[in-house]
Amino acid sequence: MQILNYQPNAAARGLAAGRTRILGLVIPMGVAYLFSDPYFPRLIQGISRACNQHDYSTMLWLAEPEYEHRTIQQIVSAAMIDGVIIASVLTDDAVIEAVYSRRIPFVLVGRHPVHSDIKYVDVDNRLSARDAVLHLLRLGYKRVATIAGPLNMVGRLDRLAGYTDALKARGLVSDANLIAEGDFTEESGYRAMQQLLPQAPDAIFIASDTMALGALRALREAGKRVPDDIAVVAYDDMPFAARTEPPLTTVRQPIHRAGFVAAETLMDLINERDGKPRRVILPTKLVIRESCGAHRAAEKRMHTRR
Amino acid sequence: MQILNYQPNAAARGLAAGRTRILGLVIPMGVAYLFSDPYFPRLIQGISRACNQHDYSTMLWLAEPEYEHRTIQQIVSAAMIDGVIIASVLTDDAVIEAVYSRRIPFVLVGRHPVHSDIKYVDVDNRLSARDAVLHLLRLGYKRVATIAGPLNMVGRLDRLAGYTDALKARGLVSDANLIAEGDFTEESGYRAMQQLLPQAPDAIFIASDTMALGALRALREAGKRVPDDIAVVAYDDMPFAARTEPPLTTVRQPIHRAGFVAAETLMDLINERDGKPRRVILPTKLVIRESCGAHRAAEKRMHTRR
């Protein structure tokens, strides 16, 4: 049975059927260095898994700013892809505007700041950040600083808002001197921490584990002990977060799952099975380890009781 | 001029022209955890850059073992892609066999262990590993251990061979007790180091920076100082290698460039501009920092001279 070796011609099939079973994935590289953060590999793995299961393929575009126009051309190029996933929403994103106005099926990973009718998959960045900071406040810390992510990214703005929410909830007002901006690299966390140290914070919420790595390095160099001199809570729960010194208390978010769900949501959209909700908010969880001092605080309480 | 908004139909063009201007990229996931190593993101960035410059697009397949058959089907599916880049050569790779036997244009990142006529881009893993280990031996270390990568990967076998070469070059014989195998994760480096410690090595060559991270952690926990008690040389020169404690002496390899060159080589192959050589070996460089003790050794010599 030589027929077993037959491979249909994908281009012909795409032309005739009007669909290619290819999903596009666009990663804005306005922030190219970000790509080495383990976030994107895990997201891609989730998307790829869904594609494997549903017999789709993935087209990858790293949208470098200097080629943005070309990337958009390719995405909106008819009959190349059936739809597109856009990861990591920038507050001003030409790619989103292009696919939105041309009515190309697409799903965001991260909520859109303006168009509320866009389908997206996300975590509740604001609420989870609020809870993380409240955790610190409840432990009794008074001067809680934060290192935010690049503020042109929607999710990072939300985390910063969550930080402010938490302060407000405890009747505190946020102090601009306690807020530094990083760009998600280890190096930027290092610099931001050095910048904050003179303000003598007794705790800090850092918007990513990778930046926390840099912050821990800065603290070590400055001779500060974590959590005794300053408590740290981070975000992501990357694999390495359990192995820093001390291990990081951090907000776990299901990145792999976000990719998977985004891909399935897009497939439904393409096939007009509009069962999936417009927004999918995935659960997060504050993973408590050593860096926040909660264990130490619990110990103290025990000693006090005796 | 409304004609400016015209977008040619990619499927129709592909059918008519017999080429799609799409390159496939296959990352074997027999080693899925590997994907979080910064290696692949940087490789993808290089490939993506070349595609942007030459007006190609990239199709990404993470070839999970359970979907290997399907992935192969997609790759060899006519008129989907013009050619394929296969990253990270496993010693037994069904994907490579499939594209090889079907005469689909392809380029490997990493040399092939059997078919020497296959085009590839690589570094000289063996020679660079040899030089790294010779560096340690020249500094006077006597018991040089190694943590190898997964031995089903060709490049990692080559690095192990380089380790043995160096020992031989100094009239030493390799001791199986001084060789441990990791899987490129931080965790595996940690465990491999713990396993090697009872053998009392005074230096170690580790096949990746990520594993070195784990090894440094194991050494710290065991109370060993680097490089005083044990010297460390790693491989990759990832961004974080300059910021470990102590900073890593490590072999720098141009990953981004490897991706870029692989993509351009494939484009030439597709267009039958057979100008590019069959094999491209990119240069490596031993970057000397604190972990090997070379600086300390130099200092000592200075003191002795006085």
Next chain:
DNA sequence: CTGAAAGCGCTTACAG
């Protein structure tokens, strides 16, 4: 229910 035919939207070889 089955099967031959039209048509998807391009590229390219070829007639003029």
Next chain:
DNA sequence: CTGAAAGCGCTTACAG
């Protein structure tokens, strides 16, 4: 050199 026509290899609506 220019332009109309054939053909790429499928899917699908439609005639039988």
